[in-house]
Amino acid sequence: MKTALPAIATLLGCALLAQPAPAQISLSPPAPIPAAPQNRPAQPRPAPAKPAAKPLAPPKPKPDASKPKPGAATAKKPGDKPAEPAPPPEPIDESRVDLVFGAYQRGHYKTAFDLATRRAEDYSDPKAMTMLGELYSAGLGVKRDYPKAAEWYQRAAELGDREAMFALAMLRLSGRGGPANREDAARWLASSAKLGNPKAAYNLALLYLDGQTFPQDTRRAAELLRLAADAGNPEAQYALATFYKEGTGVEKNVEQAVRLLQAAALAGNIDAEVEYAIALYNGTGTPKNEAAAVALLRKAARQNNPIAQNRLARVLVTGNGPPEDRLEGLKWHVISKTAGKGDLMLDEALAQLNAEDRAKVDGAARKWLGAK
Structure with a gap:
């Protein structure tokens, strides 16, 4: 199995260029609309009924004029102050109504752009500015314009929005929207990470690993990865697992590595699924569970991971764990081989097939491969 440090080295070339996920831009919840008080007009008190001229029964007592009837308004007396009119309902604070993100989620990007522009101009809302940066960066609802995206991200970042800081750092690293500036990018990543952004902590850790922006510092990288991993970032969990597995920047701890691999695998990280499956199959740092291992390998293989396809092929061809299925296993071998994952043992097994079985494989x- 290939060690994980090369995998991290590969991430240095691509993860730093990743755009921030739009779903990370969260806007404030809508403010509750206060109910307007009801101003009911006074109802006139009906006059008391006159008694009959020749009553056949004792007349009913006259109502006491000093006591108003239930539901009737009290008559105004001279000198009484006029009733104050009910206050008008408070206007809705549009700076707190989450209309922008709602439009964005429904794919109404032009509406989101117009609403975000109004909020940015009228309320100086950093979240709306970040949304404008995202729309310009992705070319949604407006023509793609990296310089304008960088401008809006910059304004939001200076107002303290951690997502804008991260997005601006990514533009500075890639040289989009202006000249590449790794030092400026590192500064914004550090600010965003300090505010608890796990993506920023992860990418800042990669900068400490590559040794170009900062002197290489695996211990500092491990600290940043731990911050991101604890926040649930699966890429950081996988990377930190390789640190514990190999003793890079931390004390070697296979059990801790497997726990992190499990967390990342549950979050859908394919590389972690493969590593965790191998640990389960071999019983390394965790109780042995071949059935669960094969299920994970099959899942990762179906996501076109060549290593998972190769390991699944070996398991199925040898029958070590699940029931032997040579044709299914050799199918995965042929598929993984097209991705450059050769295997001499499986090549020999493939060569031993008769013509009919080889045609099936x-x-x-x-x-x-045609269905991919």
């Missing part, structure tokens, strides 16, 4: 592999 090749047909199944072509069907899979």
